[in-house]
Ligand SMILES: [Fe+2]
């Protein structure tokens with residue numbers, strides 16, 4: 078039976094509760110389906126603000142918030158891929174995410190979260206292979222992003238996506254969603270459980286320092302953080 082067709086009830090949670098893999102995937106897919114029902118303002122194109130990186134913020138919750146923004150980016154990619162008219166507004170929003178927040182976010186995971194989780198995880202968590210896979214996906218997604226960039230700049234200038242651009246946008250959106258499902262369902266819940274308070278403080282300090290510098294990558298286009306129409 079497909080995962081989507083199964084009825085699922087959240088089990089009672091104890092202090093050490095972690096979802097089984099199958100339940101975690103269903104929970105993540107449910108969250109994604111629910112998130113597609115946006116309020117009217119979001120449907121008109123408003124984007125959630127970048128998370129606050131103040132000293133009181135939990136770095137794990139901040140990564141969850143950024144994942145919400147990345148799901149929005151995937152929706153924008155699919156809307157752009159399917160559009161029959163130029164959508165420079167959407168192309169600029171996507172460029173803003175790819176050249177800005179996403180670069181910092183992947184560095185947060187590769188350099189601040191995953192190494193600490195590898196150290197703190199218990200052997201029975203068996204998280205190492207998944208973290209290896211997610212780090213490899215970061216490199217694959219970066220490669221896909223680099224290849225898409227020239228087409229996105231053309232679309233930001235008012236061009237329609239070429240057929241191969243439409244395919245690439247759909248592939249990127251699906252790859253990004255699959256990546257988010259694993260991180261939301263498995264990695265971040267385990268990080269909540271295993272990271273110590275000092276781990277979180279140290280990770281947050283690194284994330285704040287990272288955001289005080291411009292992201293390493295192509296330039297952020299003007300108006301890229303604006304609202305889609
Ligand atoms: Fe992430």
Ligand SMILES: [Fe+2]
Pocket residue numbers: 183186211215256260
């Ligand atoms: Fe990631």
